[in-house]
Amino acid sequence: MTEIYTPADEYVLRTHNLASTEVSGLTVDKIKELCASPIVSEAIFLASPELHQEMTKYLNGKEMKDPDRLIQSLHKYLLRMGHRCTPFGLFSGCSVGTIDEQTKIELNSSEHHKRFTRIDMSYICTLVQQLEKTTQIRSELTYYPNTSLYPVGNKQRYIEYRYQNANRRHFTVSIDNSEFIEHILNHTKKGIKIKELAQFIVDPEVSIEDATAFVHQLIDNQILISSISPSVTGKNYLEILVDTIPDQDIKNRLKQIKELLETLDNSKYTNNFSYYKKLSELLDSFEISYNKKYLFQTDLIISAASNTLSEKVIKDIQKGVQLLNKLVPYREDEKLTNFRNKFFAIFEEEQVPLSLALDVETGVGYGFNNEDDYDISPLINDLNISKKNYTAQHKKIRWTRIDGFLNKKLIELDKDATEMFLTESDLDYFKENWNNLPLSFTVISHVFNNDSDNPLINMSYVGGASATYMLGRFTQADKKIDQLLKKITKKESEKKDVIFAEIAHLPEKRTGNIINRSHLRAYEIPYLTKSTLPVEQQIPINDILVSVENDRIVLFSKKLNKEIMPRMATAHNFSYNALPIYHFLCDIQTQNLRENLEFDWGNAAQNRNFLPRVRYKNIILSLAQWTIGKKEIQKIIQLDDLTEWRKEKKLPQKIMLKDDDNELLIDLDHPLSVQTFLSTIKKRSQITLAEYLFDEENALVTRQGEAFCNELFFSFIKQK
Structure with a gap:
């Protein structure tokens, strides 16, 4: 691996703002004390102004209707601020570190952190909508064609958004096409003001008043978009x-x-x-x-007095990637495969404009009209599509060699064991493949027991279409992160036969909070948003041709005369409620590639409510986890003491309650923590618990003797 992929010289540390030691063994009095501090008070205000208001009343001695519920809410927030590394307001953040001879991560006090x-x-976005309607402002703005416009026969189609219950809904709209409309769209490509466009339209049969009214109509119908539209x-x-x-x-x-x-x-x-x-x-x-x-x-x-990791840690991380490379198979993206097959059946090797190819009437559509994706997209068009036209397919359960191997290891495991060890001979059974990975990828790890010669390293995640994945949103906040990501994209751009282009799209107003980022690449593909790059560095949707060559979908820019590869440097979940073009561009990032190397129990996990920790030497590939069903939940919430239940389940003292991307630390020896746990799960039908390995005595990240959890982001870049 070291000859093919090498780590960047810098990594990103994610950690929390309060020390874990500060929130250990929380009592009601301690919760009050912490919440009265300026740092916690402000953090809670930003996270939930309503909770902050109730908290302030409580701290000022006012009688509360349900003080227990308030304490539990504050308890959860404090645990998050003292244990969870995922950036969230003032609760946790990032810091760039470097690979060096020794490991030393010492944080500065919170007052030195930069917000x-x-x-x-x-x-x-709501403000801009209002400003665009103001007559004086509207007349001074510059207007451009909607970036989703494309011709279909004697029509022009485009995407229009409307707000319903504060949510952005997208609709496909058709207008009659004509030489006149095309003339206007061509004339506005470089931007034009209302007065100038009206003058352009005026002729002996069209007055300036009628021309101006028509331009306003084009703007109201989002055929023309203003220069202050979201970026x-x-x-x-x-x-x-x-x-x-x-x-x-x-x-x-x-x-x-x-x-x-x-x-x-x-x-x-x-x-x-x-x-x-x-x-x-x-x-x-x-x-x-x-x-x-x-x-x-x-x-x-996060400000750090020292932020370095030794090369020994990096070598262990590399070994972890090698292990996962062997154990995680390639999984075909069925949406892309279905698109490719349907496209080739209709167009063969012809190059087709992207919008036409994804149009459900002129092409093959994408995503929502495939048999494995039968939910109807919120994208509305003139076609009478109903959900009943699609049926969910029962997917066949296919056992792979890896499923069989893991199942065999589980069967061989002692019934009281909580850890499953992998050996060299186990891994010799599987081969490495470095040919179906992206040019760069991200590794997320946690390092435990720092005082030992062989610290435990948990391989939390390996993947992404690029190592810029998940960090793009911090490029406007931190120059060091911005510089790190630009080094990565510069290295990727050395692949001269293609152009990498960043996707610029705003699916929802609030989504902009996590997808805002600096210009990371020389080219961008703007879609229903505005790019501030020079026009020659923008690749419009209507410039992109799609074809299938040698069983591979190829995107081609007409004006640049080159293949293009879209990239998206954010962690946005683009598969949820996405417009077909956006979904397609994001999916194609990892065409024929393994999108991630995350350990997966696969079919071996069927009918098992406990899965052990998976470990090779000092490298953890998967944490131990317990699945608790509805009947058992109802049983434990009735218990006065969880000691016997904990022994029966072989649960450690501290566990994590996992909720998709959210985690809540539970201390089963701590009454308030148990109370919070039971209150949280009482209405659930199923929960997942995972072991919690952080040790305050041997923390990797410290501050004047205080302990902090860590989440480390490494970037690996292909060299050949």
């Missing part, structure tokens, strides 16, 4: 608005907001609520409705 606060994209790449969107908004009063207010945010970000954890109050007053001046919970977005950049 990056911005206005929630939901508010900004998710490049500079922060608020900065773009400050630079481009023509109204001086609006510009000044936005500038005040920007400057206040900068002042807030440079402040310590004292008296910050005065800044939030001033910001809220300025935002209220625009007279738009908003949810107070979704007003501020904050990322935290």
